[in-house]
Amino acid sequence: MPTHVALLRGINVGGVKVPMAELRAAAAECGHDEVATYIQSGNLVFTPGPGGTAAPAALATALRSALDARLGIDVPFVVRDRDAFAAELDANPFGEPQDGRLLHAMLRDGPVTDAELETIERARERARAAGSRDELALVGTTLYVSTPDGYGRSVLAQALTLGGRDGSPARNATARNWRTMTQLLAMLDGTA
Template sequence: MASYVALLRGVNVGGVRLAMADLRSAVADCGHTDVATYVQSGNVVLTASGRRSPVRLAAEIRAAIAARAGIEPRVVVLRAAEWDDLVDGNPYPHVTYGTRLHAVVAQELFTDAQRRAALEIAERVREGGSRDELTIRGRVAYLHLPDGMGRSVLAEKLGRSRASGHQDATARNWRTVLALQEMLHR
């Protein structure tokens, strides 16, 4: 039995609604156990029998949500150990306010071209006076946003950039990241 975290992109924002009870049922319908959600933004912790690839799990969960709720959000899945690596890889340990640090998680590693595009955006934004910071490690882009997500020019530009790969990824604030880690290890 292995534990995973699944992150849905874009649910319960912008008119795309998914009840967490429906999400839990859809994941359980895939044969997974210990299914638990955290807040209303599409965070799921689950136990899967046997070793399954995160990519396969993401596809299964997406299909189950489509069958149950008629929507097909992007789904990113990581093993518990990968989530622990995400937490341990935090390049901004001095940031203690959980909504000023975000992890933008992709299913696959960011490519060199995506990294370059994202870092160029970050550099231009900083030249414009922003205090926002970006570090990319593997499949995770860490955003330190001292003025918050809602005021972040960096987050807005990355979210609109196809070249940076952020449109295919999903962001979680650090408070959520740590809560999911705790759920994974219960």
């Protein structure tokens, strides 16, 4: 079974196109085994090759370099091992949603800065002022965003992302809906 998940940030949604076959090939070129992708939004599961590092930051850097060498596209990755990824699912403060498209996890590649905390609070206030039912919770480095009326219409999600600019918690993160999160864990556990 694969032991790690790698998530690309900002691909196949805003003009940067990465075919999943190319993503799998880049991972294989890094020496990784059990390489598989899920849907077209940059979700990769794999097992680091023998003798290589299993450190998530080093894996992210190597995958980023390999994809850049293949396609000339410099795309950041967020990498987790199976246990860290499962812990992020377990830490979800909103419980299991009835519709997995209405709960998102923003997985970050580092701690939240003071500027990002301020953006989170402003986003929360903006959503409340607009009468939104959206909620969020920061647990560790993961931001959980509940959008009962849909992520695409969410005042909170829009205020959080702010186009990925400095001070935006989305700048160093990639968001996945709960359906994708649970499917990736099933792939890691060999139950998918």
